[in-house]
Amino acid sequence: MSTIILLTLTGLALAAMYFLLAAGLSLIFGLMDVLNFAHGAFFTWGAYAAWWTIAQISGEFRASTPAFLLALVVATIVGAVLAAAVEVGLLRPLYQRPIYQVLITLGIGLALSQLTAVIWRPDARTFPQPRWLADTSTVLGARVPNNRFLLILAALAVLAGMLLFLRKTRYGLIVRAGAENREMVQALGIDVDRAFTLVFALGGALAGLGGAFGAAYFGSIDPQFGSVNLIFAFIVVVIGGLGSVTGSALAAVVIGLAQQFGNYYTTWAGDFVVVLLLAVVLLVRPNGLLGRLR
């Protein structure tokens, strides 16, 4: 029983991390049709920015609570700024050429991720976190690290925030309409480029935050940190339906749980089940769980 509880909570925390990565990806794809391979680099940079902040404030091996909280903020900002810079500087010239956009995000992702190896070290390093966060709480006999709870709460807050943003704000309206028909949004006198930058920055912010939380979840970071998780985030996005935030949340839960439970039985079953799930979903619903037909 306690194993099941532990696996469930850990799986949900993993789901939360995937969601933070996938939500931005999904929005970016929904609005701009860009498969953003640089997203993993934003995630990696979020992790490194958080680590760096903590190292500056409370040293490389311990983290005080304020240092950790500040690290979350810095990671979010770094993710947003990087993403906005990439969108304005590099993607904008390529709007007419979707394949080249994918390619350039690949190159950016490669260079940006590797830049962390250039600046710091290519090998993995441990990510310090406040004691209370690394400690465990006992839930129905299962000893669950506290950072799992924090991660789940953060993802829930982000989900609620995004739904509010999409449903209640004018920019949310623009994003939803743009995901359906970008050209028509322009033809209503709306500067779609501004919405693009905003969505990219938002996605980058979430990825940065996800990176910081992911670092706490795994306890260590390395330059490939983002690209490994990016693949699973892609799967989440496809299963959830491109452009659907709720779909991403749902799919993230499915994937996170499947992976945790699968990997408990053998080292590879979890990852494998995830791909199997993807195949099944594609056969039954090619547009994902909550995706609309395009």
Added chain:
Amino acid sequence: MRQSGAESLLRLTDLHTFIGESHILQGVSLDVAPGRVTVLLGRNGAGKTTTLRSVLGLTPAAGGTITFDGGDITRERPHRIVRRGVGYVPEDRDVFGGLTVDENLRLAQRPGTTADGMALVHRLFPDLERRAGQRAGSLSGGQQQMVAIARALVNPNRLLVIDEPSKGLAPVVVSQVTEALAAIKGTTTILLVEQNLAMAQALGDDAVIIDNGRTVYTGPMADVTADEQLQARYLGAGHSG
């Protein structure tokens, strides 16, 4: 063949436009006089939609000039052109199916515009007010067309560019739409593409005919109605009425 320039709100001069590698518009010239309804005619594939899209900047012209109210808008981006006071009703309506009727209209409302537009829309299309909370995708074709027109009317536009509002609609609905457009005729300038000659006749003051991407006729709408030879030559099949 051309009217004097002082009187035109929108003027296209020798427009050339490509779609991909194909040279679609090969010299379209036309003037839209202020306060009047100019109907753009031509057979299927003549380039009517492409002309309108070039005006809006959605398929930018590669050669020639477009001036709106004396300003050159040939290379301007679509949202800037629209903000100068151009309302666009596209050929396939393109309402946002996942958004409600109200959201469609609010999205179209440019910041700083008054509530008059919304009142006008509700007066012309009372149906839309009743269905404000309904998803636009679940509306009938006619209702979607009304949403599309309404989106262009919520702002105080100086020019309406409307592409085949009768397309795919039942006769009853066509006359409803015609009535609504007739109601605003005179209050704004309209550039209308319409294959339905009855509707074109009812609304149009001036006519421009294009064929194979070139302007081939400019004159009063009434003359087109009267000249069956002209119709046979340039409009051919696909025209009713």
Added chain:
Amino acid sequence: MSGGGRWRSLWPVAVLLALLAVPRLDLQIPVIFDGPLNSPGTLQLLAVGFALGIAALSYNLLFGFTGVLSFGHALFFGTGVYLPTIAMRQWEWALGPAIAFALLGSLVLASAVGVLAFRTHGVYFAMVTLAFAQAGAVIVGKNVGELTGGEEGLSLPFRRLPKWMVGVVNTDNLYWLTLATLIAVYLVALRLVTSPTGRVWLGIRENERRVEMLGLRPFPFKLLAFVLSGLLATVAGIVYLFLVGGATPRAVSAEFTVTLLLMVIIGGSGSLWGPVAGALLYHYLNVRLTVWAGSDVVADLPALLRQPLRDPLFIFGIIFVLLVLFFPRGLAGAFVGRRLRPFGRSLGGAVPATPIGRSEELDR
């Protein structure tokens, strides 16, 4: 262009003869190569470049000639690397059956993945193929069934290979084998892209909808492109395996597919030989950058320059971005210029900047 025609057709033959002669040329080319041309080190460097060239060429059949962006190509290259190794080491098969097994396995795998993945389009397709390749990478990396050797990989049992393929002294044989395979694959690919099927592929690349309007179902053509390019990638994997003598998980990784894409972009997606040239250049730089990074010259540089130079991946990332922005048609585009139809212009649907009426003359 009248006199140039003959030269243009003689060029490839000259290059080919030179390449064939390399193992017998005792030439020093300072700076470019460490040893003489016919030294095992240089031959190995070139031969691995050829093997990667086959892989890049196969990838470009799909990407450049059909307009399909797959991120799962490493799966098929990896099939060529892993299946023969597993068959020979774990099940003690002979070389011939092991190769046949790999080709058959690739055929089945590519068909299955293709049928599933082509239920989607465009970017969706890219993600789905990525996911399948990831499944392959998991199987290999986590050593499922104790077959693959996990992260360590698996070495080829040399006693199962004919003598002429084994050992440093026989590098020239492997060089020729790889070169011959490259030529064969090139000719097959040439035949394919100039066939009626190849023209449909180009049509799909230009505008899939239009192909449908002509009454053709794009799916079987796309599937054929996918399966054939997967099969040729497996061939590349097999010769690569002979050259490096074993299988490592890198061959199935998503990064490997990205590497292939980079080779294609460097070389240019509009031609068959472009990606081969791109692969050679990529492999050469990858090896040499690592050597240079360890050299005294680099060690003396200030840290700000030294650090990035030590990281080939970082450099390739930057090269990638610059190429996409400024030379989207790669080497082939730079050399052959307008004669080839660029990939980007057709997909984007952007307005060509040529003045009206002059476009015809310019192309001639």
